[in-house]
Amino acid sequence: MTIRPRAIVGASIATLASVLVLSACGSSSDTAATTGAAADGEALTVYSGREQEYMEPVFDAYEEQTGTRLQVRYGDSADLALLIGEEGDRTPADVFIAQSPISQSYLDQRDLLSPLPQQVLDRVPAKLRSADGDWVGIAGRQRVLIYNTDLVKESDLPASVTDLTARAYKDKVAVAPSNASFQDFVAALNQLVGKDDADAWLKGMADNGAKAYAKNSAIAEAVARGEIPMGLVNHYYVLEILEDNPSAPVAAHRFPGTDPGSLFLVATASVPAATPDKQQADGLVEFLVSDAGQELIVAGEGEYPTATGVAPAEGAPSLTEGDYPAYDLTGQTDLKAIATQIRESGLAG
Amino acid sequence: MPFALPFAYLLVKNAQDLPGLWSAISDDRLVGPLLRSLALGISVALAAGIIGTAAAWVVARTDLRARRAWALLLCLPLVIPSFVGAFALIAAFGPGGLVEQVLGIGGLPEVSGFGGAFIVLTLLTYPYVFLPVVARLRSLPPSLEESARLLGRRPLEVFRTVVLPQSRAAVAAGALLVFLYVISDFGAVQLLRYDTLTRAIYADRLLDPITSIALSLVLGLLAVAVVALERRSSRVGLRDQSRAGRSLTVPLGRWRAGAYGFLGLVIGLSLVAPIAVLAFWAIRGLAEGSADSGSVVADPGLIVQPLLSTVGVSVASALAAIAIVLPIAYRSVRRPGRLGEVLAGTVVGGFALPGLVTALAFVFFTLSTPGPLGALYQTLPLLVLAYVVHHGALALGAAQSAVAGVPQRLDDAARIMGRSRWRRFLGVELPLMLPGLAAGAGLVLLSTAKELPATLLLAPPGFETLAIEVWQFAELAAYEEAAVFALVLVAISAVLTWFLVVRPALRSWDAPVPGTSSTGVDPPAASRSPEPTTP
Numbered sequence: 001m002t003i004r005p006r007a008i009v010g011a012s013i014a015t016l017a018s019v020l021v022l023s024a025c026g027s028s029s030d031t032a033a034t035t036g037a038a039a040d041g042e043a044l045t046v047y048s049g050r051e052q053e054y055m056e057p058v059f060d061a062y063e064e065q066t067g068t069r070l071q072v073r074y075g076d077s078a079d080l081a082l083l084i085g086e087e088g089d090r091t092p093a094d095v096f097i098a099q100s101p102i103s104q105s106y107l108d109q110r111d112l113l114s115p116l117p118q119q120v121l122d123r124v125p126a127k128l129r130s131a132d133g134d135w136v137g138i139a140g141r142q143r144v145l146i147y148n149t150d151l152v153k154e155s156d157l158p159a160s161v162t163d164l165t166a167r168a169y170k171d172k173v174a175v176a177p178s179n180a181s182f183q184d185f186v187a188a189l190n191q192l193v194g195k196d197d198a199d200a201w202l203k204g205m206a207d208n209g210a211k212a213y214a215k216n217s218a219i220a221e222a223v224a225r226g227e228i229p230m231g232l233v234n235h236y237y238v239l240e241i242l243e244d245n246p247s248a249p250v251a252a253h254r255f256p257g258t259d260p261g262s263l264f265l266v267a268t269a270s271v272p273a274a275t276p277d278k279q280q281a282d283g284l285v286e287f288l289v290s291d292a293g294q295e296l297i298v299a300g301e302g303e304y305p306t307a308t309g310v311a312p313a314e315g316a317p318s319l320t321e322g323d324y325p326a327y328d329l330t331g332q333t334d335l336k337a338i339a340t341q342i343r344e345s346g347l348a349g
Numbered sequence: 350m351p352f353a354l355p356f357a358y359l360l361v362k363n364a365q366d367l368p369g370l371w372s373a374i375s376d377d378r379l380v381g382p383l384l385r386s387l388a389l390g391i392s393v394a395l396a397a398g399i400i401g402t403a404a405a406w407v408v409a410r411t412d413l414r415a416r417r418a419w420a421l422l423l424c425l426p427l428v429i430p431s432f433v434g435a436f437a438l439i440a441a442f443g444p445g446g447l448v449e450q451v452l453g454i455g456g457l458p459e460v461s462g463f464g465g466a467f468i469v470l471t472l473l474t475y476p477y478v479f480l481p482v483v484a485r486l487r488s489l490p491p492s493l494e495e496s497a498r499l500l501g502r503r504p505l506e507v508f509r510t511v512v513l514p515q516s517r518a519a520v521a522a523g524a525l526l527v528f529l530y531v532i533s534d535f536g537a538v539q540l541l542r543y544d545t546l547t548r549a550i551y552a553d554r555l556l557d558p559i560t561s562i563a564l565s566l567v568l569g570l571l572a573v574a575v576v577a578l579e580r581r582s583s584r585v586g587l588r589d590q591s592r593a594g595r596s597l598t599v600p601l602g603r604w605r606a607g608a609y610g611f612l613g614l615v616i617g618l619s620l621v622a623p624i625a626v627l628a629f630w631a632i633r634g635l636a637e638g639s640a641d642s643g644s645v646v647a648d649p650g651l652i653v654q655p656l657l658s659t660v661g662v663s664v665a666s667a668l669a670a671i672a673i674v675l676p677i678a679y680r681s682v683r684r685p686g687r688l689g690e691v692l693a694g695t696v697v698g699g700f701a702l703p704g705l706v707t708a709l710a711f712v713f714f715t716l717s718t719p720g721p722l723g724a725l726y727q728t729l730p731l732l733v734l735a736y737v738v739h740h741g742a743l744a745l746g747a748a749q750s751a752v753a754g755v756p757q758r759l760d761d762a763a764r765i766m767g768r769s770r771w772r773r774f775l776g777v778e779l780p781l782m783l784p785g786l787a788a789g790a791g792l793v794l795l796s797t798a799k800e801l802p803a804t805l806l807l808a809p810p811g812f813e814t815l816a817i818e819v820w821q822f823a824e825l826a827a828y829e830e831a832a833v834f835a836l837v838l839v840a841i842s843a844v845l846t847w848f849l850v851v852r853p854a855l856r857s858w859d860a861p862v863p864g865t866s867s868t869g870v871d872p873p874a875a876s877r878s879p880e881p882t883t884p
Contacts, residue, residue: 030452045811046810047810051823051825052643053643053644056643057643070811071809071810072811073810073811074821079555082555084553085555086555086558086716086724087716088716090716090723090726092727092809092810093810214824215824217825218825218826219828221445222444222445227444227445235797251467280851336557337555348544
């Protein structure tokens, strides 16, 4: 096949014609009523920011118990929240599960979530769910510093997460800047020490050679291998390494007292407003905070249950209110602003 | 005109927001990634150009033994998708990789960044240069070279002064295809964390859609310009096909070991090494199993579903592509004229646009469109449509050859006998065209099975293909699981490549007069598909 110049002209004309048609479509879309996500009968669509490995047993149990089929899209919590934001009332998602509150509040601010039924909210203490009842915490986790016990002496561990910008920790610390939990941590830092100091800390980390990883699990494995001495992760990643290999040279360092580095966070679940299967979607969230659901969730990762009256997983370190900073999880934070703040600090994702 | 839709959408969207476009392309969010894309594209095109040309000369012009087998092996890296190649590099030299685990060598230099991307892409793309140059060398009359030899020029001098000038167009066309492949690539640069345009487009697609769409337009224009240039250069260069006789053979002499070493090294690094790394991790994973019962190494049956999804969606795309491009092929071959050329041009334009950009345009377009078009969002039909738009040119080249291969007089005869148009098509033409159409469908099938970014962006929730599985596990650095899926993907790709590319190539190798290369494999190879002779 050969193409002559006049064909290129012709192809350009065809493209222009499509342009005109598209422009017409674009302008009519403002007036035309948009259709919501189509009801898809028995199946529910779940967007899950929590990894497949941990959620699959929970979803399987739900499918078995109710006969509802679940179609799951896994991804980064922040990506999925932004995706639902972009999809708006066209989103196929009936339920959204995020690693953290920040992804939910992004959607909450845009009125893209529908309130959960009271009996679901009542399962969880008020400080672990949104004030307007749009999302609930489904599992608690704490930020810790994972370190390699062969490479780091206990006496050399920092007293505060803010110390990690010091020379002593140059090129020694791993972070996961695009991870939802890290984004929540930066949001908390903004609230607890002020945005200027938070910016300074982020830049200080970047200048101090903090190494970026894509995921918390990658950091935990890198520290266990001795590739890097320490890293900022959620507590259960340490438990997971030790479960696979009890003699792995890793330990979790909980920053003492109410240091911002010891932030307590929750994984969350919500129901997008666009779902045509509101009742079924609420049913899945209700299962996640039920006794059975909570036990499955905490058993997978060694997290803390959020529902009252459910015992923590075996092996989860004891946790009281004096062990983490008083950060309001339910406050409104702008996910895009935080992601931009992290990116502009030079901590590459 | 689905083929023009993604590009048209980018134009409209950017035109509607000129300040956004301007701020995006005037700030360093464009400049840095664009320069990195160009740097990687140019350096890989140069390196692949040198390796591909050198290998082609050794195979086509020296007294190498088993030349056919070498030629065959040198094409095979095409079966490895770029993200699988990048994953193999990481699983070998990355932290906790094969070298560290088996040889106990730690503290290896970082494989990420420019170096890693350069190595992986060069090793996987040199066949795009090797194929056209080998075809060109085999079609060149040896008389000029013989004269030069008789005049006392040494073989290297002959190569420089006689062979290279005559095959320059083939080298340039191949290098342009490599350049296009590299600037369009998403999988390798994303895994190896080298911030090119595609990576910036992907990272910004949700956080900052305006910038992402502006960058997509820039990349799309660049890609379309490259394809236009490539088509021009290959037309000019390959027109003077002269009949080749027995080709000149340069005795390797004391360079024999060096020649075998060079070819062996190229094949070893680009083909044997990646597959060996994948096999190591897959076997190790399957032998050790996993505590997680949901893992494929604990339950190999989990391969079945992604395998079926991959095959199903690829077959559907192949059939749809043939159905859509066949009328265009008819028009452009049987009644050459402006309409046919325009239609064919838009199909090629659809293929020029990187898969990531095409997919992104479809995502944004369906999301902003009401009614039945918008309802296609995150459905299989839209995924298939995107594949057809992206790979339609592969089917078009084959379909045009197939149509051209049906003698017009057969159709005339059937018409005189009073057969209707439809019966002539079904009874006379279709059976004759079937082998050619099957080859075209096969190329679409192969490219679709290996496709990554459009699959990532457009697959419905819960729809998992082999490429998606490889990708997810590679991102988690779960070497064993990713390797199992990658090996299955490479195996499928190898089988298809054998039937679609290698066997026809062997046939043309045995033919006395080799035609121009007809070994389109990947999107960039589309424009190398055979040129139909218009009746």
